Amino acid sequence: MSLIWQEVKNHIRDKLSENSFSLWIKPLTPLEERDDCLVLGCPNKFSLNWVTENYKGEMEKRLNDIGKNRCKLILKVLAPEKKETVPELFKPSKQLSLPNISVGRINGRRRFNRDFTFDRFVVGKCNEFAYSASKALASNSGWKYDSLFLLSNTGLGKSHLSHAVGQAILEENPDTRAYYITAEDFVNEMIFALKNKRIDEFKDKYRRSCDVLLLEEVHFLSGKEKTQAELGYTLDALVNDKKKIIFTSSLLPKDMPNMTNELSSRLVSGVISTLEKPDYETRVKIIEKKSSENKIRLSEDIIHLFARHLTRDIRQIESTIRCLRAKSELMNAHIDMSLAKEVIDCQVSDPQNLSLEGIKKMICSYFKVDPAMLQSKSRKKIHAYPRNLFVYLCRNFTEATLEDIGKSINRNHSTIIYSSEIIEKKIKTDNTVKKHINFLTEKIKDVM
Helix, strand or coil, X not given: CHHHHHHHHHHHHCCCCHHXXXXXXXXXXXXXXXXXXXXXXXXXXXXXXXXXXXXXXXXXXXXXXXXXCCCEEEEEECCCCCCCCCCHHHCCCCCCCXXXXXXXXXXXXXXXXXXCCHHHCCCCCCCHHHHHHHHHHHCCCCCCCCEEEEEXXXXXXXXXXXXXXXXXXXXXXXXXXXXXXXHHHXXXXXXXXXXXXXXXXXXXXXXXXXXXXXXXXXXXXXXXXXXXXXXXXXXXXXXXXXXXXXXXXXCCHHHCCCCCHHHHHHHCCCXXXXXXXXXXXXXXXXXXXXXXXXXXXXXXXXXXXXXXHXXXXXXXXXXXXXXXHHHHHHCCCCCCHHHHHHHHHHHCCCCCCCCHHHHHHHHHHHHCCCHHHHCCCCCCHHHHHHHHHHHHHHHHHCCCCHHHHHHHCCCCXXXXXXXXXXXXXXXXXXXXXXXXXXHHHHHHHHHC
């Protein structure tokens, strides 16, 4: 079969350009040869249609010329190869390669962010204890606590400190087996291990082959009882062996829905440290640091303008400075107060033109739900989804506090954080949610 197909290929090659041959003929695969037909596989339907319309007749003619009278050419779309998706847990990978340091063994499964180091973390009253505790845990200075729980809203630096700890430990000892992983990935890897009868390998990796565990977003474990139980056993093994553990979360375990008491007690058995929103002085220091890293010089007036208005989180500050630099470079414009105010207008909403009630009215009108249902205890999707959208929009387009948003729908501040993060995750994976947010955002901007 291969000789016949090779003869046909050589014939058709002489009649086509090299590009056309490589694009349409070379990918064809001989599947079967019978007395009355030759079956070829095409990589996709478009390829099948194109070859049929443009080259099939010439190829059948060549088959007849070489003695295969009345031989038909049959084209089929090849079935896609089924590839088992193996989580990175079971793939060899290396931690961050540090300058001038040779890494002798395979360490954790994720690379650390090179930018997230202790040197680049801006310390202020809002995060001083978290910074000090993280640095103490990373060192061998006699710090007697092996577990640290970093608590904060998104964008306030808890991941920065988690990465910084991992990198500092590896700088001190490159052979340390440090595993940085999100709770979501931990769940996915455990499910894969169970389905593929590799749970012993999973347990060995995290219980016996781990020196440092850095587990992000532990609130994701809410409601996942089997994973909570497995993590509990893993933590017991690590604690007994005096291994170092860092957790990050936007919620305390006691405020996480459907979190077992057993795991909650383990998560908070060490030191708990909170990172708050940067105060004014810290915001000034952050703005100075970020502008320097972006190689732009800001006047004192612009620095304090940003410090007054950029109060949400550090990501907002970073985004504003990057936008200012981009606008200056692309428009060849001098960075002055006027340009700074233009950028500020894109980042900060005017709280006087927006209210919680205004957003609530918009949500209820769009989803045709009674405002009272947003305040109810109903967990039905028809009520919970609009409620979560309301929380997300209020946090992003008003200056209302978590407590204010919570009071407006009879919820506590922890639930408000949880609801907002649900939408933040779904925006990345669910196009319907993304479209809803984009539409409602435009409606909000119309009234601003």
